[in-house]
Amino acid sequence: QKEVEQNSGPLSVPEGAIASLNCTYSDRGSQSFFWYRQYSGKSPELIMFIYSNGDKEDGRFTAQLNKASQYVSLLIRDSQPSDSATYLCAVNKNNQGGKLIFGQGTELSVKP
C-alpha cells in the first residue's frame, strides 16, 4: 500500500463545474497536508495546506480533512480551463521537518 494515494485520472469536468480531488494516506500520525498544482513542464505550486479536521476555504478552493478516515480532498469551484493541471497531495508525517510524502497526482482537465 502506498503511503499517499490519489486517483491518477484524468478527471475531466466542464467549465464552471466543481472538481473534486481525493487523497488517502496510511500513517495515522500524519500531521500536515498540502495540495500542490503542477502545470506540465513546471514545478509544483502550493495551493493550500490544512492541519485540522474540517474544511478550509481559500477563494475557489476548499480543502477538507478527515483524520479518522485518513482522507483529504480538494474542491475547486467554478472550474476554469486554466485549472487544468496535475494536482499533488502531500503529507508531512509526525512533523518530520521538511520531508513531504507525495501522491502520484491527479490530472485534471477542465473543458470549455
Next chain:
Amino acid sequence: KAGVTQTPRYLIKTRGQQVTLSCSPISGHRSVSWYQQTPGQGLQFLFEYFSETQRNKGNFPGRFSGRQFSNSRSEMNVSTLELGDSALYLCASSSLAGGGETQYFGPGTRLLVL
C-alpha cells in the same frame, strides 16, 4: 520577496560522470529539501537540510549527497551517474523550525543522463 532559485536549469551528462546542482532558498528560509521527480516514480524525497545539518533523508543510494552553507544555500551532488538518474530535481524551502512546514518549490533542474 524572490522565490527559490535553482541552477542550472538544464543539464546533460553521460553515465559515470558526476553533477552538482545548486539551490538558493527564499530569503529567511533555513530549511531546504530536495526531491527527484520522474514519470514512473513521481515526486520522491531525497534529503532535507536545516542550519547546515541533514535533518531527514530519503531512500536513495549514497551516490546522492548534499550540503548546506551558512547562508542556507544548498547543493546536491550525484556521483557515478546512471541512466535512471535522468529526472527533474526540485528543491523546496520553508521557514518554520518545527514541523508542518509549508514548502515552496524552485523551478527545478532537468537532468538528462546519456
